[in-house]
Amino acid sequence: MATAQKSAGGHGTLVRARRLPVRLLGSFHRSTSTDPAPAFAAAQHQAAIDEYLGDMASSYGSVYRSTPATEPSRTAYNRLAHGLLTQARARGERIDRIVLAHSLPDSQPGYSVCASLVHASDGPATAFSVSDQRAVTPFTALRIAAEYLHGDPDGRALVLVLDQGELPWEVPGGTPVPDREVGIGLLLGGGAPPGDVLHWRATGLDAAGAARAVTDVHTDVRRAFSGPVTFVLGGGVPPVRVSGPDTEVRRGPGGPVCTSVWTGLHDLRLTSPDRAVVVVEYDPSLGYFCAAATNLEDR
Numbered sequence: 001m002a003t004a005q006k007s008a009g010g011h012g013t014l015v016r017a018r019r020l021p022v023r024l025l026g027s028f029h030r031s032t033s034t035d036p037a038p039a040f041a042a043a044q045h046q047a048a049i050d051e052y053l054g055d056m057a058s059s060y061g062s063v064y065r066s067t068p069a070t071e072p073s074r075t076a077y078n079r080l081a082h083g084l085l086t087q088a089r090a091r092g093e094r095i096d097r098i099v100l101a102h103s104l105p106d107s108q109p110g111y112s113v114c115a116s117l118v119h120a121s122d123g124p125a126t127a128f129s130v131s132d133q134r135a136v137t138p139f140t141a142l143r144i145a146a147e148y149l150h151g152d153p154d155g156r157a158l159v160l161v162l163d164q165g166e167l168p169w170e171v172p173g174g175t176p177v178p179d180r181e182v183g184i185g186l187l188l189g190g191g192a193p194p195g196d197v198l199h200w201r202a203t204g205l206d207a208a209g210a211a212r213a214v215t216d217v218h219t220d221v222r223r224a225f226s227g228p229v230t231f232v233l234g235g236g237v238p239p240v241r242v243s244g245p246d247t248e249v250r251r252g253p254g255g256p257v258c259t260s261v262w263t264g265l266h267d268l269r270l271t272s273p274d275r276a277v278v279v280v281e282y283d284p285s286l287g288y289f290c291a292a293a294t295n296l297e298d299r
Helices: 043-058 077-089 113-121 134-149 207-224 260-271
Strands: 003-006 013-020 022-031 097-102 126-130 156-163 182-190 197-202 229-233 247-251 276-283 288-295
Touching: 013 134, 013 207, 022 077, 022 134, 022 197, 022 260, 077 097, 077 113, 077 156, 077 182, 097 113, 097 134, 113 126, 126 134, 134 156, 134 182, 134 197, 134 276, 134 288, 182 260, 197 207, 207 229, 207 276, 207 288, 229 260, 260 276
Parallel strands: 097 126, 097 156, 229 247, 229 276
Antiparallel strands: 003 013, 013 197, 022 182, 156 182, 197 288, 276 288
């Protein structure tokens, strides 16, 4: 059940504590440090890729900067995604849905990442991508995965949150661009008990409204979970004071865009699985605020 309330300092409405019918079964991490051999488009296809990306950039009044296919400077989404799928399948799980979330288009669009993932899943999986919402994109992917799993206690979905470290065309100043290649996989199961994963979102918030929304989320989390709570805030979330017994606030790693707070969740799942974790992102240019929470003790 979702309720709504006005968040002071902004004109948007915070949707409070929607219970997603999923549970977090596992998380996985890939980066250039764990997967140092990038997959490159074949050199013979470089001219076609340059033409495609050049047309895309020029349609937005930007300039494309070609990187030779033989230059080891970029890791395509494909390699990150396949590495994460391999880790998820190592658990023996059947993957029914795969949802990719990223803020930038693939810098090496040699073939469809989604199609190759479906082929590699060895099952009836379907896959698609969500983009164009910057750092809050993964929260949309999480909601979509939950809708697909609704009413299916045996269903499994894999949300793949991806960042690539280079964008081969110019972007306006202040546009968040990742500085490294990182992938986070979230393995979700259906049929969760109420409240296993909580989700909040709001649009039309200014910075003050976003800060107020964080405190509203804290109130909801304290009602839903007992024990220690760690907030992981994204780079766009304004400074905010959240206090209370057993409450910790930290920032996600700087540099990545989509994967920052989810890397923080993954790290806590490995090192401090005795707490609830709340991941929070806000994009000032979109006025879009999202948060999600789960209790790691239940994993």
